[in-house]
Amino acid sequence: MVEHDSQTLDTVFQALGDATRRAMLAQLAEGESTVSALAEPHAMSLAAASKHIKVLERAGMVRREVRGRTHICSLEPAPLMSADRWIGMYRRYWTGRLDALEALLRADPAKNPLPPKKGE
Template sequence: MVEHQTSQLDAVFHALGDPTRRQMLRQLTGGEQTVGQLAEPYDISLAAASKHIKALEVAGLIHRDVRGRTHICRLAPGPLATAHQWLSFYERFWTDRLDILERLLREEDTARKSKTQNTTKIAKTGDDQ
């Protein structure tokens, strides 16, 4: 089970690693499209578009239905949830680290202000004598 999830996650990140495939996914958020429609915005052949679509299919990010000679693609967002869960762990990790950094910087800033105020107070007291 874990090996299958790892394999699918690898395929999802591989598919998302290409800007053309990411844009194709975005196009599909508007509804079903043919392979030709998906390829149209790019200066690529239908064969190249099919290779991109195949990578998206392997990742489970799209489904392709064949209707006669027409290949219709539609978004299958489920695997994106798995990738999001994986990324969420690291988002929490970095958020925690940044919160710690912010706290330390605030403490340092408070200590610096306190030291400056004490130095100013001592200087004023010395001037009074």
């Protein structure tokens, strides 16, 4: 039985709900970065970027190692895994639905109830 800690999921999903922070995670997936390197791609003050990083840290997704005067951030995968497992509970659901749709289409292709709908 999979335990889902509600508070963890709250902070993780909240942290993911911002494009700047998602971009930072993407950058960290490529390798460690200093705070300024993480801030650089974004059109905002360093202080603002610093706050975003702190949100990611609070969510446990980023670890920080203070090396001299620079802070080196790295990705901590565990919370993302939690989020993934939560969403994973629904994979069964939607694959079921998609299978049903596919079956429907195979049964009568002329009805085609969907436009291509690839824009995502």
